[in-house]
Amino acid sequence: MSNQNYQITLKNHLTFLWPCIIANCLIIYFYYLIFEKSEINLLIILLFLSIFIVNILPVLLIHIQYFLTNRNMLFKIDSLNKKIEYSQNGIIKKLDFSEINRLISFRSYGYRSWYLFEAYEYLKIITNEGDEILITCLLIPDARDRFEGLLKIRAEEKFRLLPFAK
Template sequence: MVKFSITLSNHIKVTAFTWQTSILYFVICYFLGFDLEGTLVGFGLFSLFIIPSFYLHLEYWITNYGQVVEIENHSLKITKKGVSNNYQFSEIKKVIVYKSASLDKGGIPFSTMEYYNYARIILKSGEEIILTCLLSPRIDKITDQITGVAKERKRGFFHLL
């Protein structure tokens, strides 16, 4: 059995590039002597990348808050707020993974937003289950374990739910 949930470690892994970018911005501002014009222009450019990342983080956190995902014996168990739902892999129509190509092996992410990825599991009943990178920074770790199901990959830069 494999179990996934939102953890502090996952938060740190997903936001690591955001923190690195923030530290770099403040170091540059320090060396520029916190010049008002330079700092404001830099903050404007910095905000173009950071604000969407914070939005995605909040949206993903709200979506999967309190959720535990367990995969065992060809079934997917989702527990949220004390209510558990079991789904056999045979009940799943398709899995769509939304992930930046820069997260593939050898890829280089250029923005903090590219670290946010998620999977949409579409059941034959029409119901959808969303699993975000806050459950596992590499959502592939979850979806690769769902076998015998059609999978699709959608690449992009900014993945809203």
């Protein structure tokens, strides 16, 4: 396939939010099973507050930030002609694969772990002129692998506690 078009879709949203939705449903289900006839006490509130702060809040913050980073972006890859075209907020830019200098992949330290935010990552494409393009997993879910294959450039990997796009 020579031309590939990408934009944030409902499918991409659900792919990354699905684990969070399932986890919340399970937490609520177990809460009712265990504490159905009990009064709510401080320990229960602290337990659920800690789960929210450690796992659910980061997912929501990263997801919103990734959405805001790549919303209204249309990204086209023409692998046959070795060109990239992308537009965001009415501005269209084009570049050849040869104009890309390096790739940097950002992931969380919890990558491939049990954290709900472990699947979130983004790729920073740096051109020869020093311009940066941020591609979040909401726009292109497997951006690092895709661009490494197309450009034959190995992405530098950086890990953060929470991989907010900068």
